[in-house]
Amino acid sequence: MKVDLSLLEHQYPFELLSEQELRELFEDSSYEEFSTNEFIIHEDQQQSDVHMLMSGIADSIMHRSNGKQHSIRYFYPGDLIGLMVLLTSEKMRFSVRCLEPVQTLKINRSKFMKIMDNNPKFSQLVLDMLSDLTKSLYDEVKYKESDDDTENETGLFKERTKHYMEKPTFIRSSKTIADAAELLKKEEVEGLIVSDNNKNFEGMISYHEVVEAFMNGESYAVVSKYMKDENFSVSEQEFIFDALSYLKHHPATIIPVMHKDQVAGILRQSSFIQIDQSIYFDLTYRISNAKTIEELKALSPVNNKRFQRFIRSLIEDQMFAYHIAELITNYNDRIHKQIIQIVEDEMVDLGYGAPPINYCFLIMGSAGRKEQMFSTDQDNGIILADYEASIHKDKIESYFARFTKRINDMLDECGFPYCTGGIMAKERKWRKQESAWKDSVDEWLKKLDAEEIRDFTIFMDFRPVFGDYSLAYDLKKYVTGKVQNSLGLHQLLMKDTLRFRVPMQPLGRISGTGKKRLLDLKKAATMQIVNAVRIYSMKYGIETNNTVDRLKLLTEENHFHPRDAENAKLSLHRLMMLRLELNLRQLEEQRPLSNLVSLNNFNKQERRSLKEALNVAKRLQQVLELSYNRNRVM
Known part of the structure; x- marks a missing residue:
């Protein structure tokens, strides 16, 4: 369609251009059509033409690392889109998404720049427009950084001082300043605890006081x-946040950590980079800065010996296995995020461009519940913003087919094997528009059979890991509301979980398979607890995925007795710990990962612990079976 210059000659800021400049600027311009949810420009684009919004409304959004998107401003007809990337060498820090069908007039970037060079008044007007946009963006960046800092700090409220303290170095009050200087140098600490019995706090002396004494000529005082x-001190049971805040402003000092009236340890800045934590911090830093699949492959849990030793140290510190599983899952999340970002960059480099619409990459099953072990495969999908009415529908579908296949391939290379059941984003069944996902949920609930129910069970525990998280949150609310009132679904889920009986005989003997008496710790035990808690959560409309979190909410709402919830958590811990230790041995011995354990190798204490866990799982299974046989829901 030919551009009508008469519509533009009085339009701000083009009213400052001569007739000749108008013709030069718009002679190669073209009208572009965008549907609701399509991106006009995306933050991953290296370059972009300028778009003048002719009709419709678009939203300038900032993508955050936590999956949320914050609106900076709206663009209305007559606004220019793309000035920021046009006039800077940086990548876009925000994207522009259509809130409704939009038409733009695309203007060639090099011609736009040429006109700016030759017309100072026009150039100044454009720079003023850019200044307003930059201020909005700057305010949003400040808000984002504040939000991220808050998220980082809230985790510190959960950490106890005793987990970070170091052994104190004592000096008697009668020793000289010269003795203190020598001890400070030898122990390489910032300060000494003054105590005549190496227990009670009498005072503290640091380099500051030693230097002061030497300057006064009193080195032998x-x-x-x-x-x-x-001096500022903390109890070993206090949260770490106050101590860290103090050290942030007093970096050259130490803080005594007290157990009642005695010194139990000290804190200093280096206390927060203990050997175990520093391994984890170092590995996660490397993940976030990885640029190639080879780097990520070396960092994956099944390939990285340092990460495996780190997990072993947590086991030795008697950390709950379900908390370790959550940490492993968080680590895996970082790898997923980095892979998806690398694939986005690849798509741009290969000429396919940035994602044309919003999307959210989902992980399901044990990853969705944050209960991953070393032995895990892929269970994932993707939600796409609705694009059915888009004139670029075929192009969008082709883009995400290629995009998701590359993601699944990279995950496989990094030690997350392809799902044998095909539950992966590259499969059309697991790559859908938001509205299509809701339609599929409705169809599932109407026509679920034995095969589909297993897929739906995995799907039920989905959560977002990359992209626009609001797509996942909206779908989660929709699914939760649907399944809560679907009595037929509850019955099918109960029937499905009864396929795997807890291998406990009437007299308490644990049944194993074959001469080695093999037991599948996941299918025959762990999943019975997970499935039972999931069904209870579905009935009561609980949206959270993690089994321990579900138990907590079920208890708070009086659907579970606190003692039953604690028994289930303890059993989950024991079963998960067995799987963790099994996987670590398999990795050390370079054997294939599995959940099969030989009962012949268990000692008396291990057998008793396993029996107690299996009894809890069996009890939960019996409750489900009773409900199923009575043809009612719990």
Whole structure:
């Protein structure tokens, strides 16, 4: 369609252009059509033409690392889109998405720049427009950084001081300043605890006081003369946040950690980079900065010995296995995020461009519940913003077919094997528009059979890992509302979980398969607890995925007795711990990963612990079976 210059000659800011400049600027321009949810420009684009919005409304959004998107401003007819990337060498820090069908007039970037060079008044007007946009973006960046800091700090409220403290170095009050200087240098610490019995706090002396004494010519004065007998201290049971805040502003000091009236340890800045944590921090930093699949492959849990040793250290520290599983899952999440970002960049480099619409990559099953072990495969999908009415429908479908296949291939290379059941985003069944997902849920609930129910069970525990999380949250609310009132679905789920009986005989003997008496720790035990808790959660409309979190909410709402919830958690811990230790041995011995354990190798204590866990799983299974046989829901 030919551009009508008469519509533009009085339009801000083009009213400052001559007739000749108007013709030069718009002679190669073209009208572009975009549907609701399509991106006009995306933050991953290296370059973009300028678009003048002719009709419709578009939203300028900032993508956050937590999956949320924050609106910076709206674009209305007459607004220019793409000035930021046009006039800077940086990548876009935001995207522009259509809130309704939009038409733009696309203007060639090099011609736009040429006109700016030759027309100072026009150039100044464009720069003023850019200044307004930059201010909006700057305000949003400040808000984002504040939000991210809050998220990081809230985790510190859960950490206890005793997990970070180091062994204190004591000095007697009668020792000299020279003795203190020598001890500070030898122990490489910032300060010494003054105590005559190596227990009670009498004071503290640091480099600051030692230097002061030397400058006063009193290197042989006693420590008690220069020590500080009043100092900021914390209890070993206090949360770490206050201590960290203090050290942030006093980096060259130490904080005594007290157990009642005695010094149990000290804190200093380096205390927060203990050897175990530093391994994890180092590995996650490397993941977030990885640029190639080879780097990520070396960092994956099944390939990285440092990560495996880190998990072993957590086991030795007697951390609950379900918390370790959550940490492993969080680590895997980082790999997923980085792979998806690398694939996005690849798509741009290969000429396919940035994602044309919003999407959300989902992980399901144990990953969705944050209960992953080393032995895990892929269970994932993707929600696409609705694009049915888009004139670019075929192009969008082709883009995401290629995009998701590359993601699944990379995950496989990194030690997350393809799902044998085909539950992967590259499969059309698991790659749908938001409205199509809701239609599929409706169809599932109407026509579920034995085969489909297993897929639906895995799907039920989905959560977002990359993209626009609101797509996943909206779908989760829709699914939760549907399944809560679907009595038929509850019955099918109960029937499905009864396919795998807990291998406990009437007299308490554990049944194993074959001469080695093999037991599948996942199918025959862990999943019975997971499935039962899921069904209860469905009935009561609980949206959270993690089994321990579900138990907590069920208890708070008086659907589970606290003692039953604690028994289920303890059993889950024991079963998961067995799987963790099994997987670590398999990795050390370079054997294939599995959940099969030989009962012949169990000692008496291990057998008793397993029996108690299996009894809890069997009880939950019996409750389900009773409900199923009575043809009612719990």
